[in-house]
Amino acid sequence: MSKARTSIVDIARAAGVSKSTVSLVLQGSPLVNEKTREKVSALINDLGYVYNRGAANLRQSKSKIIGIVVNDLTNSFFAELAVGVDMVVQSAGYVQFLAHSGESVDRQRQVIASMRENGIAGLILSPARGTEASDVKPLADSGIPVVVVVRNLPGAKVSTLLSDNYGGAKSAVRHLINLGHRRIAFMGGFADTAVSSDRVRGYRDALMEAGIALNQNFVIHSAPSRAGGATAAERMMFFDERPTAALCFNDAVAFGVCDGLRSNDIEPGKGFAVIGFDDVIEAKTAVPALTTVSVDPQGMGQRAAQLLMKQINAGQVDQETLVTSVRLVVRQSCGAPVRQTEELA
Amino acid sequence: MSKARTSIVDIARAAGVSKSTVSLVLQGSPLVNEKTREKVSALINDLGYVYNRGAANLRQSKSKIIGIVVNDLTNSFFAELAVGVDMVVQSAGYVQFLAHSGESVDRQRQVIASMRENGIAGLILSPARGTEASDVKPLADSGIPVVVVVRNLPGAKVSTLLSDNYGGAKSAVRHLINLGHRRIAFMGGFADTAVSSDRVRGYRDALMEAGIALNQNFVIHSAPSRAGGATAAERMMFFDERPTAALCFNDAVAFGVCDGLRSNDIEPGKGFAVIGFDDVIEAKTAVPALTTVSVDPQGMGQRAAQLLMKQINAGQVDQETLVTSVRLVVRQSCGAPVRQTEELA
DNA sequence: CTGTTAGCGCGTTCAA
DNA sequence: TTGAACGCGCTAACAG
Numbered sequence: 001m002s003k004a005r006t007s008i009v010d011i012a013r014a015a016g017v018s019k020s021t022v023s024l025v026l027q028g029s030p031l032v033n034e035k036t037r038e039k040v041s042a043l044i045n046d047l048g049y050v051y052n053r054g055a056a057n058l059r060q061s062k063s064k065i066i067g068i069v070v071n072d073l074t075n076s077f078f079a080e081l082a083v084g085v086d087m088v089v090q091s092a093g094y095v096q097f098l099a100h101s102g103e104s105v106d107r108q109r110q111v112i113a114s115m116r117e118n119g120i121a122g123l124i125l126s127p128a129r130g131t132e133a134s135d136v137k138p139l140a141d142s143g144i145p146v147v148v149v150v151r152n153l154p155g156a157k158v159s160t161l162l163s164d165n166y167g168g169a170k171s172a173v174r175h176l177i178n179l180g181h182r183r184i185a186f187m188g189g190f191a192d193t194a195v196s197s198d199r200v201r202g203y204r205d206a207l208m209e210a211g212i213a214l215n216q217n218f219v220i221h222s223a224p225s226r227a228g229g230a231t232a233a234e235r236m237m238f239f240d241e242r243p244t245a246a247l248c249f250n251d252a253v254a255f256g257v258c259d260g261l262r263s264n265d266i267e268p269g270k271g272f273a274v275i276g277f278d279d280v281i282e283a284k285t286a287v288p289a290l291t292t293v294s295v296d297p298q299g300m301g302q303r304a305a306q307l308l309m310k311q312i313n314a315g316q317v318d319q320e321t322l323v324t325s326v327r328l329v330v331r332q333s334c335g336a337p338v339r340q341t342e343e344l345a
Numbered sequence: 346m347s348k349a350r351t352s353i354v355d356i357a358r359a360a361g362v363s364k365s366t367v368s369l370v371l372q373g374s375p376l377v378n379e380k381t382r383e384k385v386s387a388l389i390n391d392l393g394y395v396y397n398r399g400a401a402n403l404r405q406s407k408s409k410i411i412g413i414v415v416n417d418l419t420n421s422f423f424a425e426l427a428v429g430v431d432m433v434v435q436s437a438g439y440v441q442f443l444a445h446s447g448e449s450v451d452r453q454r455q456v457i458a459s460m461r462e463n464g465i466a467g468l469i470l471s472p473a474r475g476t477e478a479s480d481v482k483p484l485a486d487s488g489i490p491v492v493v494v495v496r497n498l499p500g501a502k503v504s505t506l507l508s509d510n511y512g513g514a515k516s517a518v519r520h521l522i523n524l525g526h527r528r529i530a531f532m533g534g535f536a537d538t539a540v541s542s543d544r545v546r547g548y549r550d551a552l553m554e555a556g557i558a559l560n561q562n563f564v565i566h567s568a569p570s571r572a573g574g575a576t577a578a579e580r581m582m583f584f585d586e587r588p589t590a591a592l593c594f595n596d597a598v599a600f601g602v603c604d605g606l607r608s609n610d611i612e613p614g615k616g617f618a619v620i621g622f623d624d625v626i627e628a629k630t631a632v633p634a635l636t637t638v639s640v641d642p643q644g645m646g647q648r649a650a651q652l653l654m655k656q657i658n659a660g661q662v663d664q665e666t667l668v669t670s671v672r673l674v675v676r677q678s679c680g681a682p683v684r685q686t687e688e689l690a
Numbered sequence: 691c692t693g694t695t696a697g698c699g700c701g702t703t704c705a706a
Numbered sequence: 707t708t709g710a711a712c713g714c715g716c717t718a719a720c721a722g
Contacts, residue, residue, distance in 0.1 A: 005406075005487065007714055018694050023715060033692065048483070053462045054403050055714035058699055061350075063399070065463070073431075079424040086418075086445045090452070095459055098443035100431045107435070114440055117398045118410070138393070142350065352700060363708045368701060377707080400700035403713055694721070702712085 005050060011043045026051065057119060064094045066308060067115035068124040069108060073100040077279055077297045078126060081149065084301020085124055092309055094121070103128045109135055116144070122308045124301075125158075126150045129193075145311035145318070147304045152194055152321070159311070160321040161304045165195055165277075168293040168326035169202030172247050172275045175291070175328055177210045181245040181273060185218040187232040187257055189249030196221075196249060199277065203247055224249050224279075229256020230263075237264050248276035251292060258290075275328075294329045350395060356388045371396065402464060409439045411653060412460035413469040414453060418445040422624050422642045423471060426494065429646020430469055437654055439466070446473045454480055461489070467653045469646075470503075471495045474538075490656035490663075492649045497539055497666070504656070505666040506649050510540055510622075513638040513671035514547025517592050517620045520636070520673055522555045526590040526618060530563040532577040532602055534594030541566075541594060544622065548592055569594050569624075574601020575608075582609055589617060595624035596637055603635075620673075639674045 008026075012019040017036060024032045025040045043049075057063040068085050070078045082098060089096045097115050101108035108128045112135065115123065122145045125136065133156035136146050140157040149161045169186075176184050186203045189196035200219060207214055220235055222228035229248060233256065236242060248254040254276030258268040268274050278292040303324060311318055353371075357364040362381060369377045370385045388394075402408040413430050415423045427443060434441045442460050446453035453473045457480065460468065467490045470481065478501035481491050491503040498505070514531075521529050531548045534541035545564060552559055565580055567573035574593060578601065581587060593599040599621030603613040613619050614635075623637040648669060656662055 009714080019715075020695080020717080021693065023717085024693090026715085031692070036693085048487075050487075051462045052403075052464065052714055054399050054408070054464050055699095056716070058397075058399050058403055058701095058714080059716045061699070073424050073428050074421070076419070076421055076424070079418050079421070082443070083418050083445050083447075086443075090444065090456065093459075095442050095444070095456070095463060097440050098427070098431075099435065099440070100428050102428075111435065111440070114438075117396045118440055119397065119399050142393075142395075354700080364701075365703085365708055368703090369707090371701085381707090397700055400713095401702070403715095404700080404702045406713065692722080695719085697718095698716085700713105704709105704711090706708085706710105 005052075006047045007052065008049075011040065011047055011049055014043050014047065015040050063119045063121050065097060065118065065120050066094050066122045066124065066305070066312075067097040067099070067112075067120040069099045069101055069111055069115075070126045071101050071103050071108075071128045073098075075280055077295075078150075080297035081126065081301040081304075084298035084303075085305045086301075087298075088302050088305040088309065094309075101128045105130050105132075105135065112136070112139060116142075120144065122146065122312045124149060124304050124308055125153075127153055140317065143317060145308055145316075147308045147311075149300065149304045150195075157317065157319060159307055159318050161300065161307065162321065162323050163295040163300065164323045164326050165198035166202040166205075167323075168277065168295075168328075169199040169247060170206045171328055172291075172293050173203050173206035174210075176245045176247070176273055176275065177206065177212070179245070179273060181243075182212055183215070183218070183241065183243040183245070184212075185220060185236060185243035185246040187220045187236070187246045187248045188222050188229050188253030189224045191221050196224075199247075199249065218243055222253070224253055226252045226256040226259065229253035229258075230260040231256075233257045233260025233264070236260075244271065245273035246275070248274060250279035251276040251290070252280040254290060254292075277326075292329055294327045295324065300324050350397075351392045352394075352397070356385065356392055356394055359388050359392065360385050408464045408466050410442060410463065410465050411439050411467045411469065411650070411657075412442045412444070412457070412465040414444045414446055414456055414460075415471045416446050416448050416453075416473045418443075420625055422640075423495075425642035426471065426646040426649075429643035429648075430650045431646075432643075433647050433650040433654065439654075448473045450475050450477075450480065457481070457484060461487075465489065467491070467657045469494060469649050469653055470498075472498055485662065488662060490653055490661075492653045492656075494645065494649050495540075502662065502664060504652055504663050506645065506652065507666065507668050508640040508645065509668045509671050510543035511547040511550075512668075513622065513640075513673075514544040514592060515551045516547075516673055517636075517638050518548050518551035519555075521590045521592070521618055521620065522551065522557070524590070524618060527557055528560070528563070528586065528588040528590070529557075530565060530581065530588035530591040532565045532581070532591045532593045533567050533574050533598030534569045536566050541569075544592075544594065563588055567598070569598055571597045571601040571604065574598035574603075575605040576601075578602045578605025578609070581605075591617075591619055593619060593621035596621040596635070597625040599635060599637075622671075637674055639672045640669065645669050 008019045008022045012022045022040055025037050066089055070082060073079055086096060099111035105128050116139060124147050126149050133153055136156050140146055146158040148158045152160050152162055186200055204214055220232045222232040248257055254274050257274055261268045266272055275291045278294050353364045353367050357367045367385055370382050411434055418424055444456040450473050461484060469492050471494050478498055481501050485491055485502040493503045494506045497507055531545055549559055565577045567577040591602060593602055599619050602619055606613045611617055620636045623639050
């Protein structure tokens with residue numbers, strides 16, 4: 001209808017009061033006469049007034065906007081994470097800018113810059129591969145709290161929320177050992193990422209703890225994808241003494257390993273046990289019966305958002321690193337959606 | 346460091362010019378002396394100035410923010426959609442507010458209101474079930490363009506982008522008929538949604554076209570989920586004369602149907618053909634060999650965003666309804682990630 | 691204690 | 707190239 005939206009002055013004029021009074025009404029201030037309050041409130045409704053948060057932000061030089069940049073929204077793990085963030089953000093009366101970096105540090109830099117121009121109150125970042133501390137430095141320096149999730153970003157003045165990669169790997173391998181396995185492989189993932197090395201470390205320590213000698217060949221790196229898992233499995237077939245179980249870098253790798261086993265006529269689950277970290281969350285839909293090391297991505301998103309809100313409200317940036325625990329879970333599909341049936345360890 | 350962020354006046358003062366000049370430099374206006382431009386640009390860098398888009402928005406009473414509200418970000422279909430939107434939004438220099446309604450019309454109303462307060466330039470909405478035209482009316486009335494995707498919203502002053510449910514179903518059933526099937530079921534989905542009835546209509550028309558009488562029993566409604574598919578399959582087992590093929594409401598249902606068949610010792614694919622609309626996109630990871638009616642969700646997101654940008658730039662709201670075509674695709678997994686191998690029809 | 695006035699925050703715009 | 711006005715809501719100070 002009307003081109004110009006009705007502003008606080010319009011309704012002030014209509015009510016025969018000053019704009020200050022209207023502002024007080026909007027804020028539910030008790031300093032205003034009941035009668036005037038009602039008249040003003042009525043006008044606000046009738047004239048279809050919409051609060052202009054931008055103007056308020058400008059005046060107060062603060063906003064109720066938080067930014068979230070995700071390296072791959074296509075991966076359900078991060079979509080779920082974003083949903084978790086959204087939940088707490090929404091209920092705190094904030095809105096979220098969401099951007100997808102697609103693992104491109106350039107795009108990530110751009111969107112972070114853009115969010116900064118737009119005056120976000122805080123940022124949650126799941127960094128693209130190759131992100132450096134300098135990429136968030138300007139933000140952090142200007143006092144805007146940043147929470148980095150999933151991958152860590154050493155040297156940056158930010159808080160960090162990681163899943164317990166070391167502990168998860170360790171308890172998964174312990175579980176395999178308890179099942180009687182002695183020749184256990186670690187499959188998939190690139191060697192040069194912190195996430196990967198933490199998981200391998202957990203794997204090693206669990207073996208050591210059980211007095212099992214580490215066979216270097218049994219750590220088979222590959223792309224952290226289904227295809228990577230399949231090739232890792234192929235490579236494994238050449239060993240004289242093959243493993244009887246594997247901890248996989250993630251669920252995608254685990255499926256790939258199963259694919260690779262099957263094409264060599266080995267039925268996974270029967271004699272060969274496979275466990276994967278469920279980073280990719282294909283598990284939710286795709287797995288017939290796979291043991292996974294599970295992170296709850298929505299929960300992680302919630303925690304990240306809470307961590308951020310805390311800092312925003314306190315007006316100061318922290319630098320804590322939190323680790324969210326993981327669970328060993330057997331998922332089962334029985335002609336129906338996958339349900340979590342058993343929790344181990 | 347500094348509490349107050351440096352503003353346009355700070356650099357004006359430092360450069361010994363007026364803030365107007367700085368503003369002109371920022372806008373790349375040619376009306377400014379080359380020498381001053383350089384001096385100003387240098388100061389902008391040195392003082393770490395960040396453009397305050399909020400202030401600009403206020404002055405111009407327009408923003409470069411678009412809103413996107415999605416009913417279920419947890420569903421990869423919508424996550425991909427959001428990525429598609431993000432691509433064109435980002436490259437147009439906009440940012441997006443993203444909110445997840447979780448199929449709750451109340452939350453949807455809230456977030457739409459919040460986005461309106463924040464001055465979005467346009468909205469892309471994948472409506473929660475039960476959304477009514479009135480839910481977007483205030484927005485549409487104030488001249489903010491809205492593009493509704495996936496589900497339609499009759500009576501609202503918005504543009505709409507739907508996938509070709511009718512045509513897709515029709516060509517899927519034609520395909521099954523060409524394969525020699527005569528007893529073809531339609532399984533899954535609630536009867537009372539437009540999406541569902543369009544698909545059933547396509548199914549009917551394809552049968553009619555081939556002179557095959559419609560068997561009312563063969564339209565088996567159920568929840569549009571994996572569980573729903575499984576129960577639909579169970580129900581089908583009681584028929585005296587069972588179908589030999591099914592078009593499923595979506596891929597989740599299709600998997601459920603496969604689950605149900607297997608638990609009755611029928612191997613899907615061998616003698617019983619299953620086709621699903623890939624709304625849920627489990628197909629990408631989970632399907633060994635399933636024919637799907639495919640929508641490209643990222644592409645759809647891009648089109649939606651383009652449609653919206655067009656209206657924003659033109660400064661007027663349209664009310665067109667566009668239909669995006671779908672493809673019949675056989676996906677195959679062969680010990681490696683699923684690839685699209687064959688395109689039919 | 692109620693209600694008002696004036697000025698601020700920051701970038702844009704236009705007349706001068 | 708610039709001073710001044712402007713967009714809209716907030717707030718400190720002040721008058722009734």
